Amino acid sequence: MIILVLPAVFMAWAIGANDSAKAVGTAVGAGVIGFRRAVLLIGVFVILGVFLGGSGVSGTVSGMAEGMSPAQVGLVLFSAATAVTLASLWGRPISTTQSIIGGLVGASLALGLPVDWWTVVKIASAWVLSPLVAALFAVAVYRIYNPLTKRIKCLRNLELAQKWLVFTAAAYSSFNLGANELSNVAGLLQSLGIDGPFKLVLATTLAIGALTFSYNVMMTVGRDISPLGPTSAFSSQFGASLAVSAANLLGLPVSSGQAIVGAISGLGLYKGETVNLKLLVGIVRGWIIAPIAAGALSYLMITLLA
Numbered sequence: 001m002i003i004l005v006l007p008a009v010f011m012a013w014a015i016g017a018n019d020s021a022k023a024v025g026t027a028v029g030a031g032v033i034g035f036r037r038a039v040l041l042i043g044v045f046v047i048l049g050v051f052l053g054g055s056g057v058s059g060t061v062s063g064m065a066e067g068m069s070p071a072q073v074g075l076v077l078f079s080a081a082t083a084v085t086l087a088s089l090w091g092r093p094i095s096t097t098q099s100i101i102g103g104l105v106g107a108s109l110a111l112g113l114p115v116d117w118w119t120v121v122k123i124a125s126a127w128v129l130s131p132l133v134a135a136l137f138a139v140a141v142y143r144i145y146n147p148l149t150k151r152i153k154c155l156r157n158l159e160l161a162q163k164w165l166v167f168t169a170a171a172y173s174s175f176n177l178g179a180n181e182l183s184n185v186a187g188l189l190q191s192l193g194i195d196g197p198f199k200l201v202l203a204t205t206l207a208i209g210a211l212t213f214s215y216n217v218m219m220t221v222g223r224d225i226s227p228l229g230p231t232s233a234f235s236s237q238f239g240a241s242l243a244v245s246a247a248n249l250l251g252l253p254v255s256s257g258q259a260i261v262g263a264i265s266g267l268g269l270y271k272g273e274t275v276n277l278k279l280l281v282g283i284v285r286g287w288i289i290a291p292i293a294a295g296a297l298s299y300l301m302i303t304l305l306a
Contacts, residue, residue, distance in 0.1 A: 004070040004192065007077035011185050012202040014084040015096045016042070016209020019181050021218035022093055022240075022260040023173040029222020030233035032166040035215065041167070042174045043207035049178020050186055050199045053248060061184045062191035064104045067113045070192050072302055076103040077188065079298035083290050091216035094286040095255035098127060100184045102291025106298035126252040127287075130243050134259040135266020138239030142267055146231055162230035169237035176244040176256055182206055220283075221260060226268030226275045236263040258287065 024038040033041070065073055080099035087094040101123055108115045145165075152158040186199050222228060228236070240259035247254040261283055268275040 001070055001194075004074040004077075004189070005194070005198075007074040007081060008185055008189055008202065009205050011077045011081040011084075011096075011100070012182065012205040013209035013213075014081040014088070015177075015181050015185070016206035016211075017088045017213035018084050018093060018217055019096050019177055019255075019257055020174075020206065020210035020214045021221045022257040023177045024170045025093075025218045025221030025260065026228055026233040026237045026264070027166045027170040027222070028218050030166065030228045030230050032163050032230055032233065033170065035218070036211075038170065038218075039207060039211045039214075041171055042177070042210050043203065045171050045174035046178035046182060046206055047200065047203040049175040049180075050182045050203055051178075053175060053179030053183075061100065061104075061187035064101070064108075064116065064119065065188050065191050068107060068111065072107055072111065073188050073192060075301045075305065076100070076107045076298050077185065079103045079106070079301060080294045082297060083294040086293075087286055087290060088213055088217055090286075091220050092283055092286045093217050093221055093257040093261065094283075094290045095127065095257050096181050097184055097255045098287060098291040099294040100188075102293075102295035103298040105291075106295030107302050109295075110299045110302040123252060123254075126247055126250075126254045127258060130247060130254045131258045131262020131265075133246070134240040134243035134263040136239075137242045138236045138263035138267040139270045141239045141242075142231070142235035142270070145235055149231060159230075162234065165234045166230055166237065169234050169241060172241045173237055173244075173256060173260070176241055176248065177206075178203060179248050180244055180254065181256060220279070221257075221264070224276055224279055225261065225264045226273055228264070232264075232267055232271070236260065236267050239263045239267070255287075 020042050027033040028038050080103040083099045084096050105115055182202055240263040243259045244256050265275050
Protein backbone atom coordinates (compact mmCIF):
# COMPACT_ATOMS: atom_id res chain seq x y z
CA MET A 1 0.00 0.00 0.00
CA ILE A 2 2.96 2.32 0.56
CA ILE A 3 3.86 1.82 -3.10
CA LEU A 4 0.37 3.18 -3.88
CA VAL A 5 0.14 5.97 -1.30
CA LEU A 6 3.46 7.67 -2.01
CA PRO A 7 2.80 8.09 -5.77
CA ALA A 8 -0.72 9.32 -4.93
CA VAL A 9 0.76 12.02 -2.72
CA PHE A 10 3.28 12.86 -5.46
CA MET A 11 0.41 13.14 -7.94
CA ALA A 12 -1.53 15.46 -5.62
CA TRP A 13 1.56 17.67 -5.27
CA ALA A 14 2.00 17.71 -9.06
CA ILE A 15 -1.65 18.75 -9.51
CA GLY A 16 -1.05 21.63 -7.09
CA ALA A 17 2.11 22.64 -8.93
CA ASN A 18 0.37 22.76 -12.32
CA ASP A 19 -3.42 22.76 -12.19
CA SER A 20 -3.78 25.23 -9.31
CA ALA A 21 -2.51 27.90 -11.70
CA LYS A 22 -5.61 27.36 -13.78
CA ALA A 23 -7.88 27.87 -10.78
CA VAL A 24 -6.42 31.18 -9.61
CA GLY A 25 -4.02 32.24 -12.39
CA THR A 26 -6.39 34.85 -13.82
CA ALA A 27 -6.99 36.38 -10.40
CA VAL A 28 -3.26 36.57 -9.63
CA GLY A 29 -2.37 37.72 -13.14
CA ALA A 30 -4.96 40.52 -12.98
CA GLY A 31 -3.55 41.66 -9.63
CA VAL A 32 -6.77 40.99 -7.72
CA ILE A 33 -5.38 38.35 -5.33
CA GLY A 34 -1.84 37.94 -4.02
CA PHE A 35 -0.03 34.64 -4.51
CA ARG A 36 -0.16 33.44 -0.88
CA ARG A 37 -3.80 34.39 -0.47
CA ALA A 38 -4.56 32.50 -3.67
CA VAL A 39 -2.89 29.38 -2.25
CA LEU A 40 -5.00 29.64 0.92
CA LEU A 41 -8.14 29.94 -1.22
CA ILE A 42 -7.10 26.83 -3.16
CA GLY A 43 -6.56 24.83 0.01
CA VAL A 44 -10.01 25.59 1.41
CA PHE A 45 -12.08 25.07 -1.72
CA VAL A 46 -10.19 22.04 -3.04
CA ILE A 47 -11.09 20.25 0.19
CA LEU A 48 -14.76 21.12 -0.32
CA GLY A 49 -14.59 20.02 -3.96
CA VAL A 50 -13.02 16.62 -3.40
CA PHE A 51 -15.45 15.74 -0.60
CA LEU A 52 -18.66 17.20 -2.03
CA GLY A 53 -18.37 17.21 -5.80
CA GLY A 54 -16.21 14.39 -7.12
CA SER A 55 -18.26 11.19 -6.97
CA GLY A 56 -19.09 10.98 -10.70
CA VAL A 57 -15.52 11.57 -11.85
CA SER A 58 -14.13 9.20 -9.22
CA GLY A 59 -16.39 6.43 -10.47
CA THR A 60 -15.33 6.92 -14.10
CA VAL A 61 -11.61 6.83 -13.33
CA SER A 62 -11.75 3.97 -10.83
CA GLY A 63 -13.58 1.87 -13.42
CA MET A 64 -10.59 2.16 -15.74
CA ALA A 65 -8.30 0.67 -13.05
CA GLU A 66 -10.22 -2.59 -12.61
CA GLY A 67 -7.91 -5.60 -12.47
CA MET A 68 -4.84 -3.61 -11.35
CA SER A 69 -3.00 -4.19 -8.10
CA PRO A 70 -2.12 -1.35 -5.70
CA ALA A 71 1.49 -1.44 -6.89
CA GLN A 72 0.43 -1.18 -10.53
CA VAL A 73 -1.88 1.75 -9.83
CA GLY A 74 1.01 3.34 -7.93
CA LEU A 75 3.18 3.06 -11.04
CA VAL A 76 0.41 4.70 -13.10
CA LEU A 77 0.25 7.63 -10.68
CA PHE A 78 4.04 7.95 -10.59
CA SER A 79 4.20 8.04 -14.39
CA ALA A 80 1.48 10.69 -14.62
CA ALA A 81 3.00 12.80 -11.85
CA THR A 82 6.42 12.68 -13.53
CA ALA A 83 4.95 13.97 -16.81
CA VAL A 84 3.12 16.79 -15.00
CA THR A 85 6.20 17.79 -13.00
CA LEU A 86 8.32 18.05 -16.14
CA ALA A 87 5.69 20.34 -17.67
CA SER A 88 5.68 22.49 -14.53
CA LEU A 89 9.45 22.85 -14.77
CA TRP A 90 8.87 24.09 -18.32
CA GLY A 91 6.24 26.53 -17.06
CA ARG A 92 3.49 25.02 -19.21
CA PRO A 93 -0.07 24.29 -18.08
CA ILE A 94 -0.90 20.74 -19.12
CA SER A 95 -3.67 18.33 -18.24
CA THR A 96 -3.12 16.16 -15.20
CA THR A 97 -6.35 14.40 -16.15
CA GLN A 98 -4.94 13.44 -19.54
CA SER A 99 -1.74 12.22 -17.90
CA ILE A 100 -3.62 9.93 -15.52
CA ILE A 101 -5.89 8.54 -18.25
CA GLY A 102 -2.87 8.05 -20.51
CA GLY A 103 -1.07 6.22 -17.71
CA LEU A 104 -4.07 3.96 -17.12
CA VAL A 105 -4.32 3.05 -20.81
CA GLY A 106 -0.59 2.31 -20.97
CA ALA A 107 -0.80 0.12 -17.87
CA SER A 108 -3.81 -1.79 -19.22
CA LEU A 109 -1.99 -2.51 -22.47
CA ALA A 110 1.10 -3.69 -20.59
CA LEU A 111 -0.95 -5.98 -18.37
CA GLY A 112 -3.10 -7.32 -21.19
CA LEU A 113 -6.25 -5.95 -19.55
CA PRO A 114 -9.20 -4.85 -21.67
CA VAL A 115 -9.35 -1.13 -22.38
CA ASP A 116 -12.78 0.48 -22.44
CA TRP A 117 -12.10 2.40 -25.64
CA TRP A 118 -15.61 3.85 -25.71
CA THR A 119 -14.99 5.54 -22.36
CA VAL A 120 -11.59 6.72 -23.59
CA VAL A 121 -13.20 8.20 -26.71
CA LYS A 122 -15.85 9.98 -24.61
CA ILE A 123 -13.20 11.43 -22.33
CA ALA A 124 -11.01 12.49 -25.27
CA SER A 125 -14.02 14.14 -26.91
CA ALA A 126 -14.62 16.11 -23.72
CA TRP A 127 -10.99 17.24 -23.79
CA VAL A 128 -11.52 18.63 -27.30
CA LEU A 129 -14.86 20.24 -26.55
CA SER A 130 -14.09 21.71 -23.09
CA PRO A 131 -11.87 24.61 -24.29
CA LEU A 132 -14.36 25.46 -27.05
CA VAL A 133 -17.33 25.37 -24.68
CA ALA A 134 -15.35 27.37 -22.10
CA ALA A 135 -14.59 30.03 -24.71
CA LEU A 136 -18.28 30.34 -25.56
CA PHE A 137 -19.22 30.57 -21.89
CA ALA A 138 -16.53 33.20 -21.27
CA VAL A 139 -17.80 35.38 -24.12
CA ALA A 140 -21.40 34.99 -22.90
CA VAL A 141 -20.45 35.95 -19.34
CA TYR A 142 -18.46 38.93 -20.61
CA ARG A 143 -21.38 40.19 -22.72
CA ILE A 144 -23.66 40.07 -19.68
CA TYR A 145 -21.16 41.26 -17.08
CA ASN A 146 -19.39 44.11 -18.91
CA PRO A 147 -22.51 46.26 -19.45
CA LEU A 148 -23.42 45.81 -15.78
CA THR A 149 -20.06 47.16 -14.63
CA LYS A 150 -20.56 50.29 -16.74
CA ARG A 151 -23.70 51.10 -14.75
CA ILE A 152 -21.68 51.41 -11.53
CA LYS A 153 -20.69 55.08 -11.37
CA CYS A 154 -18.68 55.02 -8.14
CA LEU A 155 -15.12 53.89 -8.92
CA ARG A 156 -14.59 52.53 -5.40
CA ASN A 157 -17.74 50.39 -5.59
CA LEU A 158 -16.76 49.16 -9.05
CA GLU A 159 -13.31 48.07 -7.89
CA LEU A 160 -14.77 46.35 -4.84
CA ALA A 161 -17.42 44.52 -6.90
CA GLN A 162 -14.87 43.36 -9.46
CA LYS A 163 -12.46 42.07 -6.83
CA TRP A 164 -15.16 40.07 -5.07
CA LEU A 165 -16.45 38.61 -8.32
CA VAL A 166 -12.95 37.55 -9.43
CA PHE A 167 -12.39 36.08 -5.97
CA THR A 168 -15.68 34.17 -6.23
CA ALA A 169 -14.79 32.83 -9.68
CA ALA A 170 -11.38 31.65 -8.37
CA ALA A 171 -13.08 29.93 -5.42
CA TYR A 172 -15.48 28.21 -7.83
CA SER A 173 -12.57 27.05 -9.98
CA SER A 174 -10.71 25.76 -6.93
CA PHE A 175 -13.79 23.76 -5.94
CA ASN A 176 -13.81 22.25 -9.44
CA LEU A 177 -10.11 21.43 -9.07
CA GLY A 178 -10.98 19.23 -6.11
CA ALA A 179 -14.12 17.85 -7.73
CA ASN A 180 -12.41 16.90 -11.00
CA GLU A 181 -8.61 16.71 -11.10
CA LEU A 182 -8.02 15.61 -7.49
CA SER A 183 -11.00 13.25 -7.68
CA ASN A 184 -9.11 11.36 -10.40
CA VAL A 185 -6.55 10.38 -7.77
CA ALA A 186 -9.17 9.82 -5.08
CA GLY A 187 -11.11 7.57 -7.45
CA LEU A 188 -8.11 5.33 -8.01
CA LEU A 189 -7.53 5.05 -4.26
CA GLN A 190 -11.21 4.34 -3.62
CA SER A 191 -11.10 1.48 -6.10
CA LEU A 192 -8.50 -0.12 -3.83
CA GLY A 193 -10.25 0.56 -0.54
CA ILE A 194 -8.60 3.83 0.54
CA ASP A 195 -11.22 6.49 1.21
CA GLY A 196 -12.42 9.14 3.63
CA PRO A 197 -9.77 11.06 5.58
CA PHE A 198 -7.06 10.37 3.00
CA LYS A 199 -8.78 12.86 0.71
CA LEU A 200 -7.78 15.53 3.24
CA VAL A 201 -4.15 14.44 2.94
CA LEU A 202 -4.35 14.72 -0.85
CA ALA A 203 -5.96 18.18 -0.69
CA THR A 204 -3.34 19.44 1.77
CA THR A 205 -0.54 18.09 -0.42
CA LEU A 206 -2.10 19.81 -3.43
CA ALA A 207 -2.00 23.13 -1.57
CA ILE A 208 1.67 22.54 -0.75
CA GLY A 209 2.35 21.92 -4.44
CA ALA A 210 0.63 25.21 -5.27
CA LEU A 211 2.68 27.08 -2.68
CA THR A 212 6.04 25.62 -3.63
CA PHE A 213 6.01 25.21 -7.38
CA SER A 214 3.09 26.81 -9.20
CA TYR A 215 4.21 30.41 -9.73
CA ASN A 216 5.68 30.04 -13.23
CA VAL A 217 2.65 28.18 -14.57
CA MET A 218 0.37 30.69 -12.83
CA MET A 219 2.03 33.57 -14.66
CA THR A 220 1.76 31.72 -17.98
CA VAL A 221 -1.99 31.39 -17.49
CA GLY A 222 -2.70 34.75 -15.91
CA ARG A 223 -0.31 37.02 -17.80
CA ASP A 224 1.26 35.54 -20.92
CA ILE A 225 -1.66 34.18 -23.01
CA SER A 226 -3.62 37.44 -23.31
CA PRO A 227 -3.91 40.68 -21.29
CA LEU A 228 -6.35 40.35 -18.38
CA GLY A 229 -8.13 43.07 -16.47
CA PRO A 230 -10.61 42.31 -13.68
CA THR A 231 -13.56 42.06 -16.08
CA SER A 232 -11.77 39.67 -18.45
CA ALA A 233 -10.35 37.68 -15.53
CA PHE A 234 -13.79 37.10 -14.03
CA SER A 235 -15.42 36.27 -17.38
CA SER A 236 -12.67 33.80 -18.34
CA GLN A 237 -12.52 32.09 -14.96
CA PHE A 238 -16.28 31.84 -14.54
CA GLY A 239 -16.81 30.63 -18.11
CA ALA A 240 -14.16 27.93 -17.69
CA SER A 241 -15.69 26.86 -14.37
CA LEU A 242 -19.11 26.48 -15.96
CA ALA A 243 -17.63 24.21 -18.62
CA VAL A 244 -15.86 22.04 -16.02
CA SER A 245 -18.99 21.87 -13.85
CA ALA A 246 -20.97 20.60 -16.82
CA ALA A 247 -18.37 17.84 -17.28
CA ASN A 248 -18.54 17.00 -13.57
CA LEU A 249 -22.31 16.50 -13.82
CA LEU A 250 -21.73 14.11 -16.72
CA GLY A 251 -19.00 12.24 -14.80
CA LEU A 252 -16.36 13.14 -17.39
CA PRO A 253 -12.82 13.86 -16.12
CA VAL A 254 -11.81 16.95 -18.10
CA SER A 255 -8.98 19.43 -17.68
CA SER A 256 -9.59 22.74 -15.96
CA GLY A 257 -6.37 23.81 -17.67
CA GLN A 258 -7.77 23.27 -21.13
CA ALA A 259 -10.96 25.06 -20.11
CA ILE A 260 -9.22 28.18 -18.76
CA VAL A 261 -6.81 28.38 -21.70
CA GLY A 262 -9.76 28.11 -24.08
CA ALA A 263 -11.70 30.74 -22.13
CA ILE A 264 -8.83 33.26 -22.03
CA SER A 265 -7.96 32.76 -25.70
CA GLY A 266 -11.55 32.84 -26.91
CA LEU A 267 -12.39 35.97 -24.95
CA GLY A 268 -9.17 37.67 -26.08
CA LEU A 269 -9.98 36.97 -29.73
CA TYR A 270 -13.56 38.17 -29.23
CA LYS A 271 -12.35 41.45 -27.73
CA GLY A 272 -9.74 41.91 -30.46
CA GLU A 273 -6.85 41.78 -28.01
CA THR A 274 -3.42 40.25 -28.53
CA VAL A 275 -3.34 36.48 -28.05
CA ASN A 276 0.05 34.77 -27.85
CA LEU A 277 -0.46 32.18 -30.59
CA LYS A 278 3.08 30.84 -30.31
CA LEU A 279 2.53 30.12 -26.63
CA LEU A 280 -0.83 28.52 -27.39
CA VAL A 281 0.77 26.17 -29.92
CA GLY A 282 3.30 25.13 -27.27
CA ILE A 283 0.52 24.55 -24.72
CA VAL A 284 -1.52 22.42 -27.14
CA ARG A 285 1.60 20.46 -28.00
CA GLY A 286 2.01 19.74 -24.30
CA TRP A 287 -1.60 18.53 -24.10
CA ILE A 288 -0.81 15.96 -26.80
CA ILE A 289 2.57 14.90 -25.45
CA ALA A 290 1.54 14.55 -21.78
CA PRO A 291 -0.83 11.55 -22.04
CA ILE A 292 1.43 9.83 -24.58
CA ALA A 293 4.48 10.29 -22.32
CA ALA A 294 2.59 9.14 -19.22
CA GLY A 295 1.20 6.13 -21.07
CA ALA A 296 4.59 5.15 -22.48
CA LEU A 297 6.32 5.51 -19.09
CA SER A 298 3.55 3.54 -17.37
CA TYR A 299 3.77 0.79 -20.00
CA LEU A 300 7.55 0.61 -19.65
CA MET A 301 7.61 0.60 -15.84
CA ILE A 302 4.91 -2.05 -15.49
CA THR A 303 6.54 -4.21 -18.14
CA LEU A 304 9.86 -4.04 -16.28
CA LEU A 305 8.76 -3.95 -12.64
CA ALA A 306 5.23 -5.26 -12.18
